Amino acid sequence: MGCWLMQLLIFYFRLTLLGSACRAVFVQSTSNDGCGPSSYSLATGANVTLRSPGYPASYPDNLWCETTITAPAGSVLRFRYQWFELERLTSIFGRCHDQLKLKETVNGVEYVTPHAVSCGVLATPMEITSRTNQVSVTFTSDDSRRYRGYEIIVDVVTPRQLPISSFVSLYPDFAQRYVDTVENWIAAADDDASVDVNVPTTPAPGTSTIRPTTSGSYLRLQLLLHQLPITVSYDTVRYFTSINYPADYPASTTYTREIIGPAGSQLVFDSVNFALEESYGGYTSCRYDILTIDEPHDLLMSYLSFDSSGRYCGTKGPQNLTIPNNRASLFFKSDATGQDRGFNISVRAVGVYQLINVTANATASFTSPNFPQPYPRDTNRTYEFAAPEGHYLVFKVQSFSLEYDSSCQYDSLQFNELDPATKAYTRPLGKPFCGFKGPSLQSSTNRVAAYFFTDSYQHHAGFNITVTAIPNKPMPIRVPADGGVYITSPNYPDSYPTFVNVTYDIKAPEGYRIRFDVVAFNLEGPFMKGECPHDHVRFFERVNKVVKMLGTKYCSLEGPDELLSETNHVRMVFQSDFSVNHSGFNISAYPVKIEPVARPPVSCAGFALKLCQVPLLLFLVLEALLFSKSILP
Template identity: 30%
Template sequence: MKLPYLLCIAYVYLFDYVVCQTVSIAKIGNLDNLCDNTIPDQNHLISPRYPDRYPKGVRCVYEIRSPVNTRLEFELNEFELEIEFNEKCHDHFVLQETFRATTYQTKVELQCGTLPSGRKILASTNFVRAEFETDTSVEATGYNITIRAIDITQPLSTPTDDWIANNRPLSTADLIRSLQRSPCVDQLISVPVGQLVTFSSPGYPGLYPEYAICNYHFDSPPGTHIEFNAVDFHLEAPSRTDGCKYDTLTFQETVDGKTIVLGGKKFCGLEGPKLLSSTSNSVRAVFQSDLSNRETGFSITAISRCGSTIALSPNTSMIFSSDTHTELFSESAGRCVYNFVAPVDYNIEFTTSKYSPSTASFDNHNAKFRLGETINGIEVPLGTINLDSYAPFSGPIEPTTLRSRTNRVRGIFSTEPAGAAAQFNISIKVVSRYLVSLATNATTTFTSPGYPQLYPRSTNRTYDISAPKGYVIELTAMHFEMEPGSDTQCPYDWLGFFERIQKRIVPLGPKYCGNKGPQSLVSQTNHLKAVFVSDFSSQFTGFNITAKAVRPSANFSQSTSASVLKSFATSTIFKSSSHYILILLYVMVAWVGFHRGHLC
């Protein structure tokens, strides 16, 4: 009976494990209540709400101790945090210890992202500080960590490669003082349009506390951005070699799901923000101080101004109206810049209608909304909406519709003189670039995938193009560059048009390839489909084609259909039967799409 017991003891000592050693985990500081249930026992640490996703904007700090002559080992049973961006962790779990009067912490690659199960991190001492902090964007599963005490069998010279030294040596007394953090309550600050709001460091104008982390959350009305200016700024001076690394102030916002640092840098020393602007109406400022060289801190003003980045969701619409932005357009500085962003493979459509409020008081004199987009690094005008034409007291006018070729549009609202008021309604719609709906007498464009960049290989895309009843569709290529074929054949990459006439799917024009695109090609119906096909080899810039809803001409007859069908047949009959089968298959695909779309 004694043999198994002796073998167990021998196993423990042979592998340097002291399984019965006591590990103490304590939550410290006046922190978020979400941290309360993160210590299931004295050998495990889990993230808040684990195994569900951890919350945003949480911070948990722990002191972890083991007996003298032991060191701590951390085994990651599961570890999944927001991935690092630009070598920075926005959500992080960091371990910190002091070894031979120098503070070490785990490397960035061990603080966030996804780490393999079973990964072990070995400390050099029996006292480690752990900190878990999240920002206000991405959430993930979190972590489940087992903590053990391991006997030190021989003296250590340096920590393992998992740790990196801070450049500022700290004594053990400094580290203990750092754990007794001065309280700093997160602040939510509302920034009204045109009104200055002031915020400052804790204790200002006195010295700010040591080792503080203070979060300031700023919100302004939709359609605005926030501008920051330092009135007084004095933090610890930057390092000569590493810049701002001691006491810092950082401004962040989330754009397209990513955390962006405003101005691309942290602020420290005597250099505070000047005319620092966000692109959205939500900003987070983070003030951090270390354990020495306290200064008077900062006093900074924030003001919201018209113009911002507006993220648009797929297949949705919104009303951009003076009704919802009354403060902006009645007290405008004369120029507001908006960036409208839709997902990839979507375009943005702007339609202006006559403004008809119950009480109208402005004539929109010299008010304009200029729209443009960037193509190949060049700002290309999309169009200008003269808002005075849509003012409450203007005469009858048809709605104006402008559609982008990309998923990003820059809009500039301006009035003359500056400060003049305007009232208007602009409907903004996010549509698939493969769905083209034409308004009466309206012209829009559709492009190949990725245009003006090279279109992808092995692609088959169908565009659905429709016009109002009583209209037909006129197609004209503004740019056309595809893999060339022969004079009569397009066997590789091609673009073809189809419509349904008398219950038959018929081609509209020949297949197009090379540098020959459609020119004033007119449909017989108000609904057609364009099929774009590329093979696995060469790539080109593709096409940019305008589609216009026009009234049918009087001499357009069914004979046109017959001649078009003959032309298409001539261009698609190949010597190879495989080519014929391939074309037949594409026509069948187009027919199925027509049938499902209930074409008339």
């Protein structure tokens, strides 16, 4: 039986691999007919709608559609998914049969746009934002199943405008669906439920907006209204109440409700008025009527937990309760006895933003939320680092653990530095980081922003990273006359950062030269033997007012060996690019004394004797003339 089952599994794997290969052949052989324009150039404030061929009908088989969308420099592209329905990925190999890929190029390397959805079905609309001003969009389908496809609105925004969307602007048909739903409930209501149902979403604090009633149809209508999402913007405070507030809420009622703030925000809850049935006894607190507010994924655990945090009853409502992302869910349950007036709770959205000032030659640190405990899901957090003018920033990892993906499209930490031309954080500093390899970076400016994104699935311990402000001037190194010094790369013996540009100003005392020797040397080398186009070390000195390079450009495993300067002052320059990092270098610098040149003594023998006597003869003649003048009348 076991052998038969094993043979069946092997046959299935072979068949799956063969099918995947066939799909690849079909896709590669197709054209882009019906795909629309191959490129769009959008001005600031403009938008374009991308639709799959045939939408809203099913898209054809064997498609290969490509288009490039470009926005003005200094801006980014926002993709608002209105509808997304493609063939799901395979359960064994995790491959998408039909897929939509969004890619960007950063420093010559192509990456998948963070949080882009490739295949499957989105239950609700969503939005993502690119890192750059140009995105390549590729849609492919195989020869098997067909689905409705996609409709995505793409518009141009600047980084400082984000986030600007609200729930209603994301879902333009939401208001009409809300009205239709309410009208359907009214049509089905009993005669005694003919009351005003135009319920404002933001009632004044402490006022009643719903007339209390016991009508079954009316209560069903109010239950529906109290399950509609609440959207919160940065400049408003919203209020939500229990059913019938301030009259008693109904018995035996259970519902959940979602609160949505702008992307990248946190939600803060405060009780204006709170009165639920009181509960008694230790760990069974709130066992009758209860309100729970938490992150969507942790809502059930908060309700079931014996911990009282996040669980409210009696007169104890939330006070300055902060949910560390832009989505929260509330759960309300009442039993059959002991109703009270209920609750009126305010909610506001605050930016998840942290400014970290790094003083000169000092080191600060920043961590993921809850570190070293797992970070929250669905997080969008910004850290901004500011050093004094004339300094750059060096980032070094102490601990790093995020969800891994080859393109870091799920959980990621990415850095942008300030672009002096646009005055915005639009210059990518390295690629996105995820998994267990964190950043080792050096900026070229004194201001950097870090963006931490997480999705709704796995969450890990997060990160702890230090940042140091370094003066943007040559690093002085003095070589004493009675000994040597050792010059190392940043972070040595750990990997040096990307985008390093460091100058070491090396001086020995007057009357000495400097000799450089390798102790350890490991930099990124050329793909083929060449002139070190990636990471390298060079030496320069000024001789007779002319700057010249000392030795050659050093990279790979070949550093300076018995490299001797002509003067006592040398500048050593180390540069690295955005890609591979190695352990770096350790180079010794020792003084070599300049010995005076020995000159042969002057000889007065032979002909040279006559030359040596000439000054003496002239002196005697001059003295005789002066003497004769003094004695003659």
